[in-house]
Amino acid sequence: MTRDDVPADFTRALDRDAADILRYLERRLGAEDAADALAEVMVAAWRRADAIPADPEQSRMWLFGIARNVLANTRRSEQRRGKLADRLRATLTAARAGGAPADEGLEVRDAIGRLAPDQAELVRLIHWEGFAVAAAGEILGISASTARTRYQRARADLKQALSVSSAATGVSNSMDR
Structure with missing residues (x-):
C-alpha cells in the first residue's frame, strides 16, 4: 500500500x-x-x-x-x-x-591480546568458540586461505610470546598441538 x-x-x-x-x-x-x-x-x-x-x-x-x-x-x-x-x-x-580458576590461562589470554586484532579474533573464534579455520575466516569475511595464513602466523607469534613467557616462569604452552 x-x-x-x-x-x-x-x-x-x-x-x-x-x-x-x-x-x-x-x-x-x-x-x-x-x-x-x-x-x-x-x-x-x-x-x-x-x-x-x-x-x-x-x-x-x-x-x-x-x-x-x-x-x-x-x-x-x-x-x-x-x-x-x-x-x-x-x-x-x-x-x-565448576570451572577453572579465574587466573588459569591468563598468560595465553594476554599473549592473544597482544596479537593484531584480526589475528586475535581468528584465534579466539577457533580456540574459544570451536570454529574450524575456514568457518572462522568466513565469520571474519576473509577467504579460507587467508584465514589459514593468518592463523599460522598467529600461532607462530603466540608460540614465540609464550616460549619467552614460559622460559621466565617455567610453564609449558598449549599452542604446540
Missing part, C-alpha cells in the same frame, strides 16, 4: 490521535520506549488501514485498541527477555562454580 492508497480517514485519525496515543504509551512505558511503541502502533494500523472506522470516535478507539495490543506484546517480550536473562545468569553461575 502506498501513501496514495491509504484511506483519508486513516491519515486524519493518525494526525488527530497520535499525540494522545503517545501520552497513553508514555504513561505506561516511560518516555524512552513510548516513541518506539507509537511507531509499532502506526505500522500495525497502517497494515489494517482499510479497516479503520469512518467515525472519529470509533477510529480513536480502534487506534487505542491497537496501542493496547502493542503494550501487551511489549510486556510479554520483556517477561520473556527477563526469564531468558535469569536462565543465562543461572547457567553462567553454574559454569563458573
Whole structure:
C-alpha cells in the first residue's frame, strides 16, 4: 500500500490521535520506549488501514485498541527477555562454580591480546568458540586461505610470546598441538 492508497480517514485519525496515543504509551512505558511503541502502533494500523472506522470516535478507539495490543506484546517480550536473562545468569553461575580458576590461562589470554586484532579474533573464534579455520575466516569475511595464513602466523607469534613467557616462569604452552 502506498501513501496514495491509504484511506483519508486513516491519515486524519493518525494526525488527530497520535499525540494522545503517545501520552497513553508514555504513561505506561516511560518516555524512552513510548516513541518506539507509537511507531509499532502506526505500522500495525497502517497494515489494517482499510479497516479503520469512518467515525472519529470509533477510529480513536480502534487506534487505542491497537496501542493496547502493542503494550501487551511489549510486556510479554520483556517477561520473556527477563526469564531468558535469569536462565543465562543461572547457567553462567553454574559454569563458573565448576570451572577453572579465574587466573588459569591468563598468560595465553594476554599473549592473544597482544596479537593484531584480526589475528586475535581468528584465534579466539577457533580456540574459544570451536570454529574450524575456514568457518572462522568466513565469520571474519576473509577467504579460507587467508584465514589459514593468518592463523599460522598467529600461532607462530603466540608460540614465540609464550616460549619467552614460559622460559621466565617455567610453564609449558598449549599452542604446540
